[in-house]
Amino acid sequence: MNGTQIRQRFAQRGYIADEDFATSIELMLALEKPLLVEGPAGVGKTESAKVLADVLDTKLIRLQCYEGLDAASALYEWNYPKQLLHIRLTEDQGLSLAERETQIFSEPFLLARPLLEAISQARAPVLLIDEIDRADEAFEAFLLELLGEFQVTIPELGTIRAKERPAVIVTSNRSRELSDALRRRCLYLWIAYPELEREVAILRARLPGVNERLARQIARFMEFLRAQPFQRVPGTAESLDWALALVRLHRDELDEATLELTAGCILKVQEDWELLQTLRAQYRPLLAPDAGDEVVPTPPQADYGLGSVRANLG
Amino acid sequence: MSANLTAGIVEFCGHLRREHGFKVGPREARDAMRAIECVGIARRTRVVAALRSVCCSSPEEIAIFDRAFAAFFSLAPGVAQPRPRRHPQASDAGATGAPRRSAPAAESLAEGWELRRAQYSPAASPVDAVAIPTEGLAAALTQAQRLIQRLHLARSLRWKPSARGERFDLRRTLRAGLRTGGELMLPRMLDHPLRNPRFVLLLDGSRSMSEHSARMLQFAYALCRRTRRASAFVFSTRLREVTRQLRCAARNAYRLEGLGEAWGGGTRIGASLGEYLRNFSGLLSDQTFVIVMSDGLDVGEIPQLQRAMREIARRSAAIAWVNPHADSPGYVPSADGMQAALPYLTTLVSFGRLGALTNLRRRRRMAADA
Numbered sequence: 001m002n003g004t005q006i007r008q009r010f011a012q013r014g015y016i017a018d019e020d021f022a023t024s025i026e027l028m029l030a031l032e033k034p035l036l037v038e039g040p041a042g043v044g045k046t047e048s049a050k051v052l053a054d055v056l057d058t059k060l061i062r063l064q065c066y067e068g069l070d071a072a073s074a075l076y077e078w079n080y081p082k083q084l085l086h087i088r089l090t091e092d093q094g095l096s097l098a099e100r101e102t103q104i105f106s107e108p109f110l111l112a113r114p115l116l117e118a119i120s121q122a123r124a125p126v127l128l129i130d131e132i133d134r135a136d137e138a139f140e141a142f143l144l145e146l147l148g149e150f151q152v153t154i155p156e157l158g159t160i161r162a163k164e165r166p167a168v169i170v171t172s173n174r175s176r177e178l179s180d181a182l183r184r185r186c187l188y189l190w191i192a193y194p195e196l197e198r199e200v201a202i203l204r205a206r207l208p209g210v211n212e213r214l215a216r217q218i219a220r221f222m223e224f225l226r227a228q229p230f231q232r233v234p235g236t237a238e239s240l241d242w243a244l245a246l247v248r249l250h251r252d253e254l255d256e257a258t259l260e261l262t263a264g265c266i267l268k269v270q271e272d273w274e275l276l277q278t279l280r281a282q283y284r285p286l287l288a289p290d291a292g293d294e295v296v297p298t299p300p301q302a303d304y305g306l307g308s309v310r311a312n313l314g
Numbered sequence: 315m316s317a318n319l320t321a322g323i324v325e326f327c328g329h330l331r332r333e334h335g336f337k338v339g340p341r342e343a344r345d346a347m348r349a350i351e352c353v354g355i356a357r358r359t360r361v362v363a364a365l366r367s368v369c370c371s372s373p374e375e376i377a378i379f380d381r382a383f384a385a386f387f388s389l390a391p392g393v394a395q396p397r398p399r400r401h402p403q404a405s406d407a408g409a410t411g412a413p414r415r416s417a418p419a420a421e422s423l424a425e426g427w428e429l430r431r432a433q434y435s436p437a438a439s440p441v442d443a444v445a446i447p448t449e450g451l452a453a454a455l456t457q458a459q460r461l462i463q464r465l466h467l468a469r470s471l472r473w474k475p476s477a478r479g480e481r482f483d484l485r486r487t488l489r490a491g492l493r494t495g496g497e498l499m500l501p502r503m504l505d506h507p508l509r510n511p512r513f514v515l516l517l518d519g520s521r522s523m524s525e526h527s528a529r530m531l532q533f534a535y536a537l538c539r540r541t542r543r544a545s546a547f548v549f550s551t552r553l554r555e556v557t558r559q560l561r562c563a564a565r566n567a568y569r570l571e572g573l574g575e576a577w578g579g580g581t582r583i584g585a586s587l588g589e590y591l592r593n594f595s596g597l598l599s600d601q602t603f604v605i606v607m608s609d610g611l612d613v614g615e616i617p618q619l620q621r622a623m624r625e626i627a628r629r630s631a632a633i634a635w636v637n638p639h640a641d642s643p644g645y646v647p648s649a650d651g652m653q654a655a656l657p658y659l660t661t662l663v664s665f666g667r668l669g670a671l672t673n674l675r676r677r678r679r680m681a682a683d684a
Contacts (some may be wrong), residue, residue, distance in 0.1 A: 207518065
């Protein structure tokens, strides 16, 4: 799949990608290396993996990272109750200790967690390691072997190599610096907030109910907001939420009253609300109806369909 | 792939490594060639995107990469230059809080005014580079080492084997049980280990602190050198991250460069901390130990400082304020800036008593003591 095809197929699924994104995905598939995706919250890092799985028509295996995540919940764990039971059941068979140990530390007693599952699939899945910065540094070390060699070493069993190399996407919100060792094993992609035109395209693709003019108004307003010193800068996810809210409220265009009614969709901190109040003079021109600028377009004919937002629309 | 192109890519990778400190070795060079093979050389933007994806590993590096690429392959202006990227530190001036779009004329004028006002403030004379004195650096490194090793503000959420833990560890008990023929006789336990905090250093680089800048920078250098869990920022009228520069300072003759308005000007603590919150607050968590080094003489708006301190306090484990005057006899934190910050501090110490920070144990605010 080349870059253009990747962009097309992502667009068909409501994910409007730019060239950098498409190139990174292309390289990730060609070089069989994991892709580390960073960027502000709500720009579609996690979504990119979901859509990729859909594009490749394969399974998505997701590992959500959190503090305290350890090998037992990410890689594998032994099935202790089963082992215990097995020991009891075979007590009087006269087996030696070594034989019993070999028995209970074999694959039937192994519980595969997401990472091990990802490398033991017959068909290469997409593995999403989400928000790796939430896990602690020690956990990164667990990942190195998997990301570098696509294999997992289990002391009792030996090394399990990937049957098919999964496409790995690692996301991070940069809440802490990742180790160089991890970064070196990955290709790197930074996803920024989309520029105006792309945001309009994203809104139109995910929410066919939004007309061009409203989408443009929203995108322009979001661009304005992202230049302001908010504590939580709204991302594309917020634009989509907001657009969906406006559609539900049957608004064809933005005005001040609607903005006040729906500001909770985009700004989620009290201080940010206060700041928005003080910016009224600046954003008012953005809400003024721009006659002549826009043409009311026909709804798109393409089947954009698989986005979660659209599913919500019924 | 032609030998010429291969040589060019290898050369460029070497250039990134030598001149810009990128971690680009033979493996990356090989990947870069495979990447070019994959995307072709028909379109420059694709080539740039491919190399960027292989060679870079942070948005800061992307900004450097774009400039280095343009310079190395000396693109004439006008032909498709690599598109400038939008990310927190992309702009040259380090104006991290600057609007990311082309502002209308009126707005940019107003901004110009604000900038000018800050520059012409009585104490303003921004210098661009500053050196870390090497004398006494060893002592600072030892001090930092001790702080990193001894300071534990909380317990981690991980479970680790421990003799006197509170949670039963079935896996290890079972394994130990094999030794006694499957009979579980030796219980094994788990406990939460103590957690090493992350450090965020906010250094006041204004002129009023110039006398103390040596110790301040040495401490920051030592901390960044000894742990990867530290990040450092300097501020005067603006804020600038210097973690990377500090970490590699030895290679650069112990000099920090390109500080611009973040060093040697007036003091706008509130605005600078606000800038920190906007651009880097991702680094704050309940395991972050924030150290502010400043004399608290703020010429900016006090309510702004108060807001910023409240927010930092809310989102961090503890805040220590290091004030060079704190141990002078008869010192009372009466400066407006100090007054505003005081309720949110865990401790207020002087440079002489930095060692005392290792004794901090738990979340405690000065307001609660009073």
